């Protein structure tokens with residue numbers, strides 16, 4: 001029996017979820033594994049958000065919600081965009097979905113014809129590529145050089161835009177590279193995009209609250225208002241409020257775009273969980289202290305990782321400007337051998353050795369089109385992170 005449709009082609013399951021799954025099963029077998037695979041804050045969702053969910057469930061918010069999200073949550077999202085991003089969106093310019101991931105899926109599905117191109121700035125969030133492939137779209141990888149901090153430049157963008165480019169996926173702060181674009185950079189990227197009116201831009205701002213070194217959270221649609229009707233601004237509560245399991249993300253853009261995405265969503269999921277949506281409204285409307293506290297903790301961990309990696313020969317990590325990942329260059333380890341005589345010929349070999357022998361789970365950079373690198377998530381406790389870094393150091397020291 002053939003189960004896998006041709007449409008799935010080379011579509012891969014989420015790389016980080018796969019690594020985490022292996023880590024979990026090793027843990028279940030009694031191994032002391034530290035999972036630095038999955039990108040999710042280790043903090044508890046703040047109490048007032050959980051209370052709002054209880055209240056929603058008890059007060060009867062248990063029926064199908066409006067497909068594109070309830071009015072209360074859309075109002076909270078509109079207020080958030082005004083407060084944080086200097087963006088005005090009306091209710092019919094906003095959609096709430098099951099995580100930012102579904103917003104991305106809906107957007108591509110609602111707007112693209114088979115074979116159209118989706119530009120990805122490597123290294124990129126692997127779901128962009130796999131969602132595009134799943135829908136018969138053609139991912140086009142823009143190699144953003146590590147020597148330029150993995151940044152998209154106007155020249156690179158110009159060189160990859162064609163008549164059949166439909167989307168540019170822009171992510172700042174970025175997963176996995178921690179790239180944060182400045183206003184001047186966004187303006188210069190926008191100048192190129194203004195010359196290509198057929199292109200839609202997905203501005204994924206899900207890590208906007210996790211910024212370091214005085215970096216500013218900037219929305220492309222606010223930086224370049226002339227592009228606003230071609231930008232889908234994507235965000236969600238997963239990362240900022242430690243709510244990955246609640247599965248609430250949102251997108252804002254031109255009303256016809258949102259209407260088309262709502263049609264897709266109405267046939268896929270009928271909308272997001274009513275109780276989680278009430279919790280998301282409480283997160284956006286309520287006290288924001290925990291957001292700043294989380295960011296401070298992430299900054300401390302980023303500093304720890306940068307400092308420790310700098311002291312490990314053959315590994316390299318420029319300080320990420322935001323988000324909670326470290327994309328570590330390990331190409332100098334290729335061609336080495338483990339104490340047991342196993343050849344480390346690829347990053348996958350290294351990551352496998354690190355997991356099996358040192359019980360630290362990390363994701364090979366190939367998942368993000370960053371060969372020669374591996375990614376760790378710093379969204380784990382300081383103690384575990386420090387132990388994982390000790391193990392990483394020992395692992396590297398024993399390769400010859």
Ligand SMILES: Cc1ncc(COP(=O)(O)O)c(C=O)c1O
Pocket residue numbers: 039098099100101102125171174175204206235236237238244247248249
């Ligand atoms: C860049 C980026 N966008 C979107 C998402 C998905 O977020 P959500 O949990 O809201 O689906 C992730 C999750 O890792 C991400 O890294």
